[in-house]
Amino acid sequence: MTRVLSGVQPSGDMHIGNYLGAFRSWVASQAEHDSFYCIVDLHALTSEHDRGTLADRTLAAAAVLLAVGLDPAQCTLFVQSHVPEHTQLAWLLECTATMGELRRMTQFKEKTRRATAEDPPASAADAAVEADAAVDADASASASASADAAASAAASAAVAVAVETDAAVGEASAAQPETAGSGRRAAEADERVRDASGAARVGLFTYPVLMAADILLYDADRVPVGDDQRQHLELARTLASRFNSRYGATFVVPQAAVPAVGARVMDLQDPTRKMSKSVSSPQGTVSVLDPPDVVRRKVRRAVTDTDREVRHDPDSKPGVSNLLELLAAATSGDPVELADRYQEYGALKDDVADALVELLRPVRARYDLVMADPGELRRVLTDGAGRARQVAAATLARASTHMGLLAAG
Numbered sequence: 001m002t003r004v005l006s007g008v009q010p011s012g013d014m015h016i017g018n019y020l021g022a023f024r025s026w027v028a029s030q031a032e033h034d035s036f037y038c039i040v041d042l043h044a045l046t047s048e049h050d051r052g053t054l055a056d057r058t059l060a061a062a063a064v065l066l067a068v069g070l071d072p073a074q075c076t077l078f079v080q081s082h083v084p085e086h087t088q089l090a091w092l093l094e095c096t097a098t099m100g101e102l103r104r105m106t107q108f109k110e111k112t113r114r115a116t117a118e119d120p121p122a123s124a125a126d127a128a129v130e131a132d133a134a135v136d137a138d139a140s141a142s143a144s145a146s147a148d149a150a151a152s153a154a155a156s157a158a159v160a161v162a163v164e165t166d167a168a169v170g171e172a173s174a175a176q177p178e179t180a181g182s183g184r185r186a187a188e189a190d191e192r193v194r195d196a197s198g199a200a201r202v203g204l205f206t207y208p209v210l211m212a213a214d215i216l217l218y219d220a221d222r223v224p225v226g227d228d229q230r231q232h233l234e235l236a237r238t239l240a241s242r243f244n245s246r247y248g249a250t251f252v253v254p255q256a257a258v259p260a261v262g263a264r265v266m267d268l269q270d271p272t273r274k275m276s277k278s279v280s281s282p283q284g285t286v287s288v289l290d291p292p293d294v295v296r297r298k299v300r301r302a303v304t305d306t307d308r309e310v311r312h313d314p315d316s317k318p319g320v321s322n323l324l325e326l327l328a329a330a331t332s333g334d335p336v337e338l339a340d341r342y343q344e345y346g347a348l349k350d351d352v353a354d355a356l357v358e359l360l361r362p363v364r365a366r367y368d369l370v371m372a373d374p375g376e377l378r379r380v381l382t383d384g385a386g387r388a389r390q391v392a393a394a395t396l397a398r399a400s401t402h403m404g405l406l407a408a409g
């Protein structure tokens with residue numbers, strides 16, 4: 001039977017991007033496949049979090065997942081930190097992954113930049129971006145290399161380029177004509193470039209390895225995710241293959257399952273940016289628990305553009321295209337065909353709002369029911385962790401033995 005695993009961070013309100021990009025496929029999978037779904041609370045520690053609310057957010061995330069239709073009789077729902085094998089396997093995989101591979105992870109670069117973007121002078125931020133781009137340019141040629149030697153060589157090259165680029169940035173700033181202020185500003189800019197990744201938590205850097213452990217522990221064949229997780233999935237595949245070729249057959253090499261429509265829902269206020277839990281854009285983000293009037297207001301105010309043509313063209317009309325994709329995802333339609341039905345944005349927005357309200361109505365109702373019985377929710381998670389551990393412990397033992405560690409006892 002096909003094994004499925006996926007996860008979600010309890011780091012903010014679940015939104016329609018999570019629902020359309022991931023949760024819907026989770027629900028569809030549970031009847032057919034042996035499915036494991038995980039609230040990845042350890043991942044939520046990789047950036048600033050509120051320790052006073054994390055536990056409640058974890059329970060609320062579980063409640064949302066039951067509300068969208070996960071059924072504990074058909075799938076295993078659990079909390080990542082309740083299964084210590086995740087962090088144990090992550091260590092074995094950290095000793096399999098390379099620095100170069102992790103440096104290439106787009107989400108690390110974006111989140112690092114966002115975390116340090118508050119006050120740096122533009123030149124420092126630009127230099128950091130250029131340094132990353134140089135690493136990317138060099139490394140992308142070998143991104144798909146699966147052979148061990150090739151991957152390691154590419155990784156060393158990427159690290160070497162990173163070091164060289166940092167040095168070049170330093171030299172460039174040192175070569176500026178020295179006025180009183182410019183030398184100091186250049187030195188400050190230099191320091192900020194180093195800080196851009198220097199200040200990031202190590203966990204943010206190694207996060208994709210923990211994610212690979214989440215997946216590989218369960219011998220998952222399929223991993224239903226939104227488009228933004230493709231690169232992380234590629235890393236999980238690379239690590240599984242490398243481990244298998246180095247230490248003998250141990251892991252299943254997983255496949256990403258990304259939906260055809262709804263895999264990348266964009267922010268309603270800034271449709272060039274992905275709708276996200278971690279970016280503060282309450283008006284651009286439709287939570288799965290927003291009441292109907294709030295959903296309608298957010299959709300009505302969605303940013304479009306000044307010409308009035310309804311056309312699916314994500315590059316030149318990102319706002320309208322996002323609305324068409326939302327409608328398509330919510331009604332099982334096709335965004336290009338749907339565009340032909342509309343002559344103006346108002347009617348399209350009304351239909352998107354109606355479709356989302358209908359989609360989310362049962363979710364809100366079920367959420368309230370689930371939250372009314374916290375004891376039952378805890379029981380579901382305890383039971384899920386027990387079932388998850390059985391599978392996870394066997395995989396961890398296999399990986400440890402294949403790596404040559406002495407078995408306990």
Ligand code: TYM
Pocket residue numbers: 005006007008009010016017018019020021022023040043210211214215223224225226227228229232262263264265266274275276
């Ligand atoms: P997270 O918590 O950011 O998102 C959960 C799922 O929702 C999808 N998603 C989206 N889909 C469409 N449009 C969007 N705007 C949108 N935003 C989010 C994500 O692709 C994801 O499928 N690293 C993961 C969590 C994770 C995981 C795992 C996933 C940890 N371990 C193992 C799969 C397997 C994350 O941060 O997802």
